[in-house]
Amino acid sequence: MAIEVFTQSAIKLSGQKKIYFDPFQITQKLNDADYIFITHDHYDHYDRESIQNIIKDDTIIIAPQILEEEVKTLSKKVVIVFPNKSYEVEGLKFSTVRAYNINKKFHPKEANYVGYILTFEGLTYYIMGDTDALEENKNIKVDVCFVPIGGHFTMDYFEASQYINEIKPRKVIPIHYGSIIGNLDLGEKFKKLIAKNIEVEIYIKEEEK
Numbered sequence: 001m002a003i004e005v006f007t008q009s010a011i012k013l014s015g016q017k018k019i020y021f022d023p024f025q026i027t028q029k030l031n032d033a034d035y036i037f038i039t040h041d042h043y044d045h046y047d048r049e050s051i052q053n054i055i056k057d058d059t060i061i062i063a064p065q066i067l068e069e070e071v072k073t074l075s076k077k078v079v080i081v082f083p084n085k086s087y088e089v090e091g092l093k094f095s096t097v098r099a100y101n102i103n104k105k106f107h108p109k110e111a112n113y114v115g116y117i118l119t120f121e122g123l124t125y126y127i128m129g130d131t132d133a134l135e136e137n138k139n140i141k142v143d144v145c146f147v148p149i150g151g152h153f154t155m156d157y158f159e160a161s162q163y164i165n166e167i168k169p170r171k172v173i174p175i176h177y178g179s180i181i182g183n184l185d186l187g188e189k190f191k192k193l194i195a196k197n198i199e200v201e202i203y204i205k206e207e208e209k
Contacts, residue, residue, distance in 0.1 A: 001121045003144075005203035008044045009129075009175045011146060015121045017092070021146075022129075023050035031056045035092060038063040038071070039099060039129030040113035044180055048074070060089055064114050083114050084136070094118035098136045099129035106153045107131065117142060126169070130154050130176065133163040145169040149190050150182030157186045161193035171199040178204040 004012040011021040017034040022045040033054040038046050038061070046067060051074055055061075060077045063070075068080050079089055083098040096114040101107045107130050115129040117140065126142040132155050147164055148154035154176055155163065164172045172194060178184045187202040194200050 001123070003173070003201075003203075005146075005173065005175060007179050007204075009039070009127075009146075009148065010050070011127060011175070013120055013125065017120075019092075019118075019120065020054055021116070021127045023047060023054055026050040026053050028053065030054050033059045035059070035089070036061045037094075037116050037127070038067060039115060039127070040064060040107065040111065041066050041070075042130070045130070046070070062087075062089065062094075062116075064112055066111060066113075081114060083112055092118065092120070097126070097128075097140065098134065099131035100134070101130075101154075102132045102134065104153070133159060133166075138163075138166065140167055142167075142169050144171045144173065146173045146175050148176030149174045149186055150177035150180075152181050157182075157190040158193065161190055164198065165193075165195050168195070168198060171201055173201050173203060175204065 001015040007025040009022045010024040013019040018032045019035045020033050021037045024044050024047045061071045061075045062079045065080050071078050081096050083096050086095040095117045099113045099115045100109040107113055116127045123143040126145045147160045149157040149160040174187050174190050177186045187205050191200040
């Protein structure tokens with residue numbers, strides 16, 4: 001099983017199936033997606049051009065209700081989801097978690113944006129979406145957590161480190177920094193604040209010279 005993180009919050013899990021989350025600025029024509037999960041409708045999470053570069057004839061798109069009409073123009077196989085629900089789609093089990101801001105206006109609770117928890121090839125993953133630390137996500141137990149750390153639109157790296165140290169996943173992967181918001185060095189700053197028994201894997205980082 002392989003993990004890739006592209007730009008911003010674009011993630012790919014590869015095993016027997018290929019699963020993408022919030023594809024963004026994917027320019028290579030891969031057309032290999034079995035599932036595409038979208039957390040919300042902002043341009044850096046719902047990027048039609050990237051979706052067209054990874055979609056194939058039988059790709060299933062999973063998205064919140066705010067994107068229902070949009071995604072139905074991209075695929076015949078669409079699942080519309082709501083917060084705090086559990087689903088099973090062609091053998092893949094997943095659930096949704098609310099994703100919203102508590103002290104800023106960018107991601108209102110009433111928009112019904114989501115993060116996703118799914119079990120894939122023996123591990124449980126939590127892709128948080130654009131969110132703050134919330135009552136709704138403080139008791140989640142997963143193996144791998146993809147957490148936004150860029151600040152302004154989401155938690156900053158300090159807030160994210162406090163959240164991760166509280167929920168204690170086996171591994172954490174910081175995302176949502178290094179391009180639109182947040183310098184590339186935030187990943188290392190975040191890593192220094194994480195408890196020693198939690199593995200930190202950094203994919204978005206400065207290129208070695």
